[in-house]
Amino acid sequence: MATKQLLINHDEVRGPGKFLHEYLESTAVGVKIDKLEKSFGDNHVLKGIDLDIIPGETMVILGKSGAGKTILLRHIIGLEKPDSGNIYINGEDINSPDFSKKHRIAMVFQSSALFNSLSVKENIALYLREHKIFKDEEKIDRIVSDSLAILGLDGKETNMPNELSGGMKRRVAIARALVMNPEIILFDEPTSGLDPMMTRTIGDVILSLREHVEVTQIVVTHDIDLAFHIADRIALMSEGIIIEVGSSEDIERSTNAMVQSFIREQFERPQGGNKA
Amino acid sequence: MNSITTFFQTTGEILALLIESIFWCKAAIGNREKVFAQIREMGNQTLPVAALISLFIGAVLALQTGPTLAKFGVQENIGGLVGLSLVKELGPVLGSILVAGRVGSAMAAEIGSMSVYEEIDALKTMDINPVRFLVMPRFLAGMITLPILVIYMDLIGWFGGAMVASVNPKINISFQVYYRNLSELIRPLDICNGLIKAMIFGVIIAIVCCYVGLKTKGGPREIGTSVTKAVVLSFISILVSDYFISRLLIVFGLD
Numbered sequence: 001m002a003t004k005q006l007l008i009n010h011d012e013v014r015g016p017g018k019f020l021h022e023y024l025e026s027t028a029v030g031v032k033i034d035k036l037e038k039s040f041g042d043n044h045v046l047k048g049i050d051l052d053i054i055p056g057e058t059m060v061i062l063g064k065s066g067a068g069k070t071i072l073l074r075h076i077i078g079l080e081k082p083d084s085g086n087i088y089i090n091g092e093d094i095n096s097p098d099f100s101k102k103h104r105i106a107m108v109f110q111s112s113a114l115f116n117s118l119s120v121k122e123n124i125a126l127y128l129r130e131h132k133i134f135k136d137e138e139k140i141d142r143i144v145s146d147s148l149a150i151l152g153l154d155g156k157e158t159n160m161p162n163e164l165s166g167g168m169k170r171r172v173a174i175a176r177a178l179v180m181n182p183e184i185i186l187f188d189e190p191t192s193g194l195d196p197m198m199t200r201t202i203g204d205v206i207l208s209l210r211e212h213v214e215v216t217q218i219v220v221t222h223d224i225d226l227a228f229h230i231a232d233r234i235a236l237m238s239e240g241i242i243i244e245v246g247s248s249e250d251i252e253r254s255t256n257a258m259v260q261s262f263i264r265e266q267f268e269r270p271q272g273g274n275k276a
Numbered sequence: 277m278n279s280i281t282t283f284f285q286t287t288g289e290i291l292a293l294l295i296e297s298i299f300w301c302k303a304a305i306g307n308r309e310k311v312f313a314q315i316r317e318m319g320n321q322t323l324p325v326a327a328l329i330s331l332f333i334g335a336v337l338a339l340q341t342g343p344t345l346a347k348f349g350v351q352e353n354i355g356g357l358v359g360l361s362l363v364k365e366l367g368p369v370l371g372s373i374l375v376a377g378r379v380g381s382a383m384a385a386e387i388g389s390m391s392v393y394e395e396i397d398a399l400k401t402m403d404i405n406p407v408r409f410l411v412m413p414r415f416l417a418g419m420i421t422l423p424i425l426v427i428y429m430d431l432i433g434w435f436g437g438a439m440v441a442s443v444n445p446k447i448n449i450s451f452q453v454y455y456r457n458l459s460e461l462i463r464p465l466d467i468c469n470g471l472i473k474a475m476i477f478g479v480i481i482a483i484v485c486c487y488v489g490l491k492t493k494g495g496p497r498e499i500g501t502s503v504t505k506a507v508v509l510s511f512i513s514i515l516v517s518d519y520f521i522s523r524l525l526i527v528f529g530l531d
Binding site: 116 | 389393395398400404409
């Protein structure tokens with residue numbers, strides 16, 4: 001039922017999401033990761049990652065826990081500095097001065113990372129207020145309401161994060177990312193800790209986001225079902241290297257022994273929302 | 277890393293955080309609601325306890341010193357003695373220790389929990405500077421609130437001393453004599469001295485506790501460890517800096 005609410009058609013957008021649609025005007029950008037290396041002490045986490053992400057695609061970085069997926073994502077958004085190698089967004093090095101003024105990258109954290117002392121509305125409006133995107137509180141209210149409406153969370157504005165379920169928190173975090181008007185949205189294990197139904201719902205949300213905003217999405221997950229459900233392309237990662245990149249079909253048909261072993265392992269596991 | 281290196285690294289990082297907080301004071305007007313919220317928070321948490329402890333500190337000072345002064349027939353000086361002790365030393369130091377224990381621990385816990393649950397990272401991804409958003413309002417609130425709290429504690433402490441001085445038969449000094457002596461002996465410079473100390477202690481508490489909070493990594497256990505560390509580090513910093521501030525005030529003729 002929740003899934004139906006979230007699969008938005010364009011007629012609906014004319015209604016509750018209209019104001020948000022007018023506000024979201026970003027153009028999707030591409031990401032190029034070039035020979036990225038990172039070590040923490042003796043632990044060599046990223047071993048020369050090369051990856052090209054096409055503007056507007058949903059790229060899923062799939063791999064087991066400890067493969068280095070989250071660290072890679074944290075490098076893309078600039079929360080970690082590489083030992084060597086570069087990341088280019090729209091051809092521009094992310095470490096160049098003024099990069100953050102030109103590009104907006106949003107991230108949905110595994111823990112949702114909502115500010116517990118702020119209400120749902122204040123969490124979503126934080127970026128708009130801090131950067132003084134709108135001075136008019138009424139506009140902020142409408143954007144917050146629209147973003148919550150398209151994520152199936154109407155009327156939750158005044159709730160505090162501790163009053164929400166895990167799935168709701170994840171959707172509020174997505175709403176918070178969306179109002180940044182991002183060119184890229186990064187998702188770190190978006191379905192971790194959720195039941196199978198909510199996992200499906202979050203997958204549908206990620207799919208439906210592109211109806212509202214022209215955005216490149218990079219999703220890190222260990223959940224192969226989610227990856228096959230949402231990905232335009234999948235990059236399979238193991239022990240700090242990308243071992244295969246391709247569409248879901250390419251990955252399924254791959255003759256690479258490591259890919260086959262990963263797929264077999266994942267499908268042999270008991271079914272559940274969180275396979276961690 | 278040995279403990280000497282850790283000491284210098286921690287001191288350097290705390291100073292860097294202090295400088296960054298001072299830099300972000302330029303955004304204080306735009307963030308005045310956050311600053312006022314922190315001032316309210318500090319006041320709400322400390323005023324009742326501050327009143328209670330200062331009342332009894334003033335009372336015990338009078339109780340301990342009054343009979344001795346009476347032996348030498350100079351008990352009318354009790355007002356000045358209690359007043360000066362509170363204004364120059366006990367008010368700022370005990371007020372700061374109270375704030376470090378009650379408010380500083382809460383700061384370290386709140387920011388520590390934000391670090392552990394990726395909220396600080398979320399701020400960075402939204403291009404919101406955590407020092408401007410979290411530390412600067414607490415830094416200013418500490419700097420403003422502590423001196424006000426110390427004045428409040430001084431007034432209540434003086435009253436506590438006056439009560440004991442008047443009801444204790446061994447001292448037997450009226451409120452009028454007590455307050456007259458107090459006003460004769462305490463100079464505006466003495467009050468400034470205490471307020472300068474309080475202001476510096478307020479900054480120390482805010483910066484140290486925010487620093488420890490921001491450095492928290494791990495899980496709930498580490499948040500608890502950070503709270504203890506923040507309080508202990510604040511206490512040590514307050515007591516050690518008290519000596520050096522007093523020395524500096526003497527050197528600059530502000531004593």
